[in-house]
Amino acid sequence: MGPATRFAPSPTGLLHRGHGFSALSAYQRAKELGGRFVLRIEDIDQTRCRPAFTDALLDDLAWLGLSWEQPVRIQSQHMADYHGALGRLRDLGLVYRCFKTRKEVADDIGRAPHGLGLAYRGAPLAAAEETARIEAGEPYAWRLSLDAAKAYLGEAYDRLSFTDELRGTVTAEPHLAGDVVLARKDLGVAYHLAVVVDDGLQEITDIVRGEDLFEATGIQRLLQALLGLPTPIYRHHPLLLGPDSKRLAKRDLAQTLQDLRRQGLTAQQLRAELGF
Numbered sequence: 001m002g003p004a005t006r007f008a009p010s011p012t013g014l015l016h017r018g019h020g021f022s023a024l025s026a027y028q029r030a031k032e033l034g035g036r037f038v039l040r041i042e043d044i045d046q047t048r049c050r051p052a053f054t055d056a057l058l059d060d061l062a063w064l065g066l067s068w069e070q071p072v073r074i075q076s077q078h079m080a081d082y083h084g085a086l087g088r089l090r091d092l093g094l095v096y097r098c099f100k101t102r103k104e105v106a107d108d109i110g111r112a113p114h115g116l117g118l119a120y121r122g123a124p125l126a127a128a129e130e131t132a133r134i135e136a137g138e139p140y141a142w143r144l145s146l147d148a149a150k151a152y153l154g155e156a157y158d159r160l161s162f163t164d165e166l167r168g169t170v171t172a173e174p175h176l177a178g179d180v181v182l183a184r185k186d187l188g189v190a191y192h193l194a195v196v197v198d199d200g201l202q203e204i205t206d207i208v209r210g211e212d213l214f215e216a217t218g219i220q221r222l223l224q225a226l227l228g229l230p231t232p233i234y235r236h237h238p239l240l241l242g243p244d245s246k247r248l249a250k251r252d253l254a255q256t257l258q259d260l261r262r263q264g265l266t267a268q269q270l271r272a273e274l275g276f
Helices: 017-033 051-063 079-091 102-111 127-135 146-153 191-201 216-227 257-262 267-273
Strands: 004-007 036-041 095-098 141-144 161-164 168-171 181-184 206-210 233-237
Touching: 004 017, 004 206, 017 036, 017 051, 017 206, 017 233, 017 257, 017 267, 036 051, 051 257, 079 095, 079 141, 079 181, 079 191, 079 216, 141 216, 146 216, 161 216, 181 191, 191 216
Parallel strands: 004 036, 161 233, 206 233
Antiparallel strands: 095 141, 141 181, 161 168
């Protein structure tokens, strides 16, 4: 289908300047490539995402002058795709049930030998214990086993890499993320699995996003290899900073695009301010 970029916000709040910069960067890249610009709503976290925020971000992006391919993919409407991918990984023996609480995981990380980093590495339970805990109704998460993934890919595991336009060829380092959670009861599937599946299904060739997601690329590159999906070209751009030199963030109540619009800022003025 040719080149394609995407902007994939989570509707957990209103968009701010940083989101505008990222959306415009991806949109401009699509135009440069003569390709498709895809908008995706990443709302798998139903405990935090709100339809009102989805409506607001669609309005903000249209105000900025962006247009996108229809229909918009809304992740919560495609859970079967993600569970199918999880099933394939499970059939290959690449995931395991983890019954530990977040506190237990944090305690295990704290007890790990010096130098192993802050990523969790676990192992499957013995079959009898696992069966007993399932029958007792204990909650669990599905975690990707880096040890099993490395054994499955063999030498190819150590050769995993991706292209970042600002950094060149980068060796993937999935160990920095550890045995990541791919699904749990309260959230369904997790971000890393959903985004990799979606990028593959939507044939995304170029991913433009903030540098705060650079480290996430390592584990996503591994999932692409395990699921037989192509690897896009990445561009991790610098983040916009506020007056306090901190990155703009929803949780810090960064000034939203809606605020700017109410204050009379035009889309043309904001685009010029952001360098577009």
